[in-house]
Amino acid sequence: MKTADFYFDLPQELIAQDPLEDRSSSRLMVLDRKTGEIEHHIFKEVIDYLNPGDCLVVNNTKVIPARLFGSKEGTEAKIEILLLKRKENDVWETLVKPGKKAKPGTIISFGDGLLTGEVIDVVEEGNRLIKFTYDGIFEEILDQLGQMPLPPYITHQLKDKNRYQTVYAKHDGSAAAPTAGLHFTSELLEAIKAKGVNIAHVTLHVGLGTFRPVKVEDVTNHHMHSEFYIVEEDQAKLINETKQRGGKIVSVGTTSCRTLESATDDQGVLHAGSGWTDIFIYPGYQFKMIDRLITNFHLPESTLLMLVSALAGKDNIMAAYEEAVKERYRFFSFGDAMMIL
Template sequence: MEKITFQLPDDLIAQHPLERRDRCKLLHLDSSSGEMKEHVFADIVNLLRPDDLLVLNDTKVQRARLYGVGGQAGRKVEIFLVDKLKDDEWLCLVRPGKKAHNGDKFYFSAREYCEIISILADGSRRVRFVGAPASEIMEKFGRMPLPPYIKRDDTSVDRKMYQTVYANEGFSIAAPTAGLHFTEELLADIEKTGTEICRIRLDVGRGTFKMIETKTYEKHTMDPEEYWISEESAKQINTAMKKGRRIVAVGSTVTRTLEGCFQSNGEIKASHDETDIFIYPGFQFKVVGAMVTNFHLPESSLLAMVAAFATPEQILTAYNFAVANRYRFYSYGDAMLIS
């Protein structure tokens, strides 16, 4: 396995969103020829075909980062909700972990707190929320879970901009960032051209930031993530595929959902299931014909996926071009359309 990596100056990691979502740069890579063209994101309305099917992930990012005070030393800790286990018991990451012991209680208010029930082998905690449902505590006290490469606290701006305009429901702890560039007006303009839009949902978990640390792709494992495909969306996608229309996936989450579902069922099946599919160079795409995506971290599973859709050489050429032309990288950064 040849690692897919590149040199990225720190000042190209976007720390804030643009004022207008659809004014970011868009680099269009034609994988059949290797040709690249520069656009602004709003130009995507002219890059999509009238018979395309554009697939969005309408999951919702929750305010999963909490700060509580308590424990044996009465210290402030970060409590990051990862997965609901039952009722108001959650799997959480607690930092600093050495200050969170079994039985410790961390308060968000005089009556609302959480209690550490157990410590798992990987260092995560099983936590019970008391005084109000965890959903209410997140809504009242939670912070937007900005990724670690954004070196600042979240603000009220992030509550709007680190969420797609079409977010509906679900529990994601990271945004499906390729979708952040769409505005309601842009989506309406896209539909006016004849391009059909459908929605699926995959809840983004902590595995989204997992780096490839194995010597071969085959030994790397992905954390399973839940997805939902409705009867209507499954029908839209299957009908489009049978007619030979192009499926345009907005982001890695849509790509993994569609390819994972097809790999398991031989078609896009209406379902609530999990996928742990890992897409890397050599993968044969069965569903997705074009992909909207952000610029990803070196040596990440996301970078391996886009290198599978084009070629590693094409992606490295595109990324080096983006660096040289000062594109903005990662969650709040610029975008690519790979066709």
């Protein structure tokens, strides 16, 4: 299977640069994977495709304002840091630009010394381990100094940090938002619950690997970055009981999907627990837990496009994307949504 098989031509102007005023007024393409049939809706009409006894599974991770701008002590050279993974309390794996200015031993100052970081090691792919020193609570300082780490294809500055968070974001730890969830409002979620649909939460802290292009010609040679997930005992019980009763498991986003598929055994039972997953889902994969998927429109040749192709069939997805371009759907993080039935 070739990476080039997942290429499509995407006009630059269809990449959404700003979130809509009303989260749930984005467009929704509904794709029937058995027939390939496509319908066009508004996102809030997603409720019409959810039935009493189904379970909507959301990822309640919270994006941290992980982009920091500082200066190197001694030379005052400007350095940008992106927090990727917390290794220990105050030690983080980071992406540093420009990396050549960040040799081990380098001290970087942020916010006039409110936060300082020492480069203690170089890890794979040139990332740096940085130990931070500060007075007070790290999260509060980060909130004060950090910026939201928007994807590289978004060039506009975000006016309101909360627009890159889902309304149910709870656990700090992501370097990117689980963007399919950005379409839900509290009102829509309440209406979904009132219809008799259960809402379950899992946590997967999204890493920047989600934007990493597939650089190999053969898809099967691509290696995913690992991401940390948590499935709580009561949530696993709710999801398993839904499945046993014949309700549909509707995954909100590829991150919820990857969490569920990582923590489900070959008998189709979801296990509570936490750990790291580098699951790579591409055509040929047999889904063990999810029945339906709500997702955004993804980059050409991306692992996310491969995941949705595994669920809906590559031909169906490529035809749906061609239709989305023709109908001028908005793409990527702040774009429109698709529901795969």
